[in-house]
Amino acid sequence: MEEYKFNECVRTQSKRLYLIALSFTKNQADAEDILQNVYLKLFNCKKEFESDEHIAKWLTKVCINESKDLLRLHFRKRSVPLEEAINLSCIDNTQDIDLIKAVMSLPKNQRAVIHLFYFEDLQINEIAKLLGVKESTVKARLSRARQKLKAKLGDDDYE
CATH class of the missing domain: 1.10.10.10 (Winged helix-like DNA-binding domain superfamily/Winged helix DNA-binding domain)
Known part of the structure; x- marks a missing residue:
């Protein structure tokens, strides 16, 4: 993927993907880690995407899978107050x-x-x-x- 297209994806998709990851993990740090993994996979992806919508759907699927993997690997119930988990700003x-x-x-x-x-x-x-x-x-x-x-x-x- 070309650098400008990658940067555009990061700029336009970050908030949405972060909220998906956060909805699974309830933990800000884990959600940020998932987001990094998603973008690493996108950066290394050799696949040609048909459209921006195709990229968005692919990123959503990768984000969900990364979230599930993290929860499965750690199998932990680490709770934090919702105020910490949600970036209220x-x-x-x-x-x-x-x-x-x-x-x-x-x-x-x-x-x-x-x-x-x-x-x-x-x-x-x-x-x-x-x-x-x-x-x-x-x-x-x-x-x-x-x-x-x-x-x-x-x-x-x-x-």
């Missing part, structure tokens, strides 16, 4: 902070589908493919996560 208002905290408190599998569906605008079939599960599983996780978020946040502001 990049979030604009209190309502967004409350929403992100509520999403981060969900179980990992529900947190992942919520993030991919709402924040990455992926379709259910795309999420199923990325996570390696059936579409019905994605729908069930999405439904359970929505119920939990409604209970935590109330259903007035987040419909």
Whole structure:
């Protein structure tokens, strides 16, 4: 990949990929490590991408796989306060902070589908493919996560 194209990917995809990694790890340092691994793979990748959208989807898949690998390798439950896990300086208002905290408190599998569906605008079939599960599983996780978020946040502001 050409250097200018690589730099453009880093500039445009970093925040999105960081949030994906963070949704899996709940740990800022681990999310940053995952992001570095993702960009190292992109830098060393010899594959020709058809479009920017193709690159974005490839990076999303690599980020998810790197996140799963890290969790599987370490098999640890290292918890930190949500304020530490979330870089609150990049979030604009209190309502967004409350929403992100509520999403981060969900179980990992529900947190992942919520993030991919709402924040990455992926379709259910795309999420199923990325996570390696059936579409019905994605729908069930999405439904359970929505119920939990409604209970935590109330259903007035987040419909």
